Amino acid sequence: MSLLTQLKTLWNHLKGTAYSWPAIDLSLSGDRHFHLVGSIHMGTRDMSPLPPRLLKKMRQADALIVEADISGQETPFSDLPECPPLEARLSPEQYAHLATLSEEMGLSVAMFTHQPLWQIAMVLQATQAQKLGLRPDYGIDYQLLRDARAHEMPIIELEGANSQIELLNQLPDNGLMLLEDTLTHWHTNARLLQVMIGWWLEQAPTQGTVELPNTFSESLYDILMHQRNLAWRDALLALPAGRYVVAVGALHLYGEGNLPTLLK
Secondary structure, three states, X not given: XXXXXXXXXXXXXXXXXXXXXXXXXXXEOOOEEEEEEEEOOOEOXXXXXXXXXXXXXXXXXXXXXXXXXXXXXXXXXXXXXXXXXXXXXXXXXXXXHHHHHHHHOOOOHHHHOOOOHHHHHHHHHHHHHHHOOOEHXXXXXXXXXXXXXXXXXXXXXXXXXXXXXXXXXXXXXXXXXXXXXXXHOHHHHHHHHHHHHHHHHOOOOOOOOOOOXXXXXXXXXXXXXXXHHHHHHHHHHOOOOEEEEEEEEHHHHXXXXXXXXXXX
């Protein structure tokens, strides 16, 4: 499926909903109703507080469903195994690229010496987001979790942090694909973050398309997006009757094998 076709599919889902945030409403058999929210895991100050209409959706829901409950203080990276030195895992060209980018971000490449390659990619991505003014406590899922706890609302995890770490640990070559994609699409990823921020700070468009770049290779997209969407679909379809607010990464709402299409 071409990128243009993916974008048209996305906006066909979003247009006409009259929401000022990326969201899709789905009603399934068994009296199950889902408000799928395209979350961003880090946000800007202007993305808080959440839209009143979204908070009203929360008050009407029986539970909040998230990828993982990230409202705690514990870090999932505390017990990772130590890896061989970077020079033994990267080519000279890859190492030089990583060192240059790390320096641009104000990081020392030495801090990555024994870290898994996927973890290095995630640290780089988080640092890039912070340089763009994004913070974890303004992330959409974090704000929704905080609201749910304040109102003693049930919280359901689709995966949980430990399962996410397990998935990353199972990536081929210690997550080399993720690191390569991060380095290759560095500037493209920055534009993608800005596009997704715009979905929350501006009225969601009701017509036309927006240029949305792809920052995953096909094989990595299948592992981190499509396969997870399939697992989440099965989990959602197993839920009893009720109303649910479901917050997942915004990119899971579009593209080939997106979650809304799988649920339909």
